[in-house]
Amino acid sequence: MHEMAICESLRDAMEDAAKAQNFSRVTRVRLAIGAFAGVEVEALRFGFDVVMRGSLAEGADLVVLEESGTAxxxxxxxxxxxxxxxxxxxxxxxxxxxxxxxxxxKIKDLEVM
Known part of the structure; x- marks a missing residue:
């Protein structure tokens, strides 16, 4: 399940952003996911809750914006x-x-404190 690895990368990106922009908590994450990205949204939601435990995004809302594809x-x-x-x-x-x-x-935006 590569969604867990995606969540770990998200956590790392948020930790880097927190250091650079001086915030200590993430309350909402909005992700834009393309229709052909190969991401199982429900598995990503599960992985997000698991991976974010003990991090600055523990308990954060995950908002998934599904984007259509073109070819x-x-x-x-x-x-x-x-x-x-x-x-x-x-x-x-x-x-x-x-x-x-x-x-x-991609991460569209973060709601932080």
């Missing part, structure tokens, strides 16, 4: 929206698609 269709030569990575092109039905957004995950 370049080689058949119709256009960028198209996709709900799921393996869906066909909604314009032409083609299956030769290259994702160009929705593959990343």
């Amino acid at each position: 370049w269709c080689f058949d119709c030569n256009d960028t198209v929206p996709l709900a799921r990575r393996l869906d066909p092109c909604p314009v032409c039905g083609g299956e030769r698609l290259l994702p160009n957004s929705g593959t990343d995950m």
